[in-house]
Amino acid sequence: MRVPTIHRYKNGQRFFFGTVIGALVSWLIFLYMFGHMQEEQAKTIRKQREQIMELEKEKNIWQEDFKKLNEKNKQLLTVQEVIVKIENAEKYRIDPLSVFEVEESVKEDISMVLAKDLHLVYESRDLLKRVIINKPVKINDKRYRLTIKEIVIYTTLTVHLELILDD
Structure with a gap:
């Protein structure tokens, strides 16, 4: 059996060329549609990348702020400073240097709370x-006792003291 020649059958030629031209047209339409869809996908991916980068930056900023806020809160919940004040030193006519020295020695004694x-x-x-x-206090060859008038415990420990002459 042999294959019939193609140029004898005009209907067969038309069918074959119609199929080839149809395949080419459909392939071109497919390429156009596929390319258009891929372009849209590429744009979407690019937008999403930019959005992800923006959100990452924003997340990092929030995390840094959160860390700073935590550190600040941590400092607010601890004693940062000790202030000691003797209020009635004028009553006994004690010089400011002696008062300062007594205040500093009391600060040293209670500095463990820092x-x-x-x-x-x-x-x-x-x-x-x-x-x-x-704590006995000796100022100008006289002995004094300290009494606490007021104590405030916060981030700054404030102690107000009074001197009483010890007999």
Whole structure:
């Protein structure tokens, strides 16, 4: 059996060329549609990348702010400074240098509370009072006792003291 020649059958030629031309047209339409869809996908991916980068930057900013806020809150919850003030030194006519020295020695005695948690310092306030009250003070060859007039426990520990002449 042999294959018939193609130029004899005009209908077969038309069918074959119609199929080839149809395949070419459909392939071109497919390429156009596929290219258009891929372009749209590329644009979407590009937009999403930019959005992801923006969100990453924003997330980093929020994390840094959160860390700073945590550090600030951590500092707010600890004793940062100790202030000691003797209020009635004028009553006994004590010079300012001696008052300063007594205030500094009391600060040294209670400096253990620096950088401690406020709750811990509050719980140990009786110990602080005993440390201050049991400290004998000698100024100008006279002995004095310290009494606590007021104590404020916050990020700054403030202690207001009074001198009493010890007999």
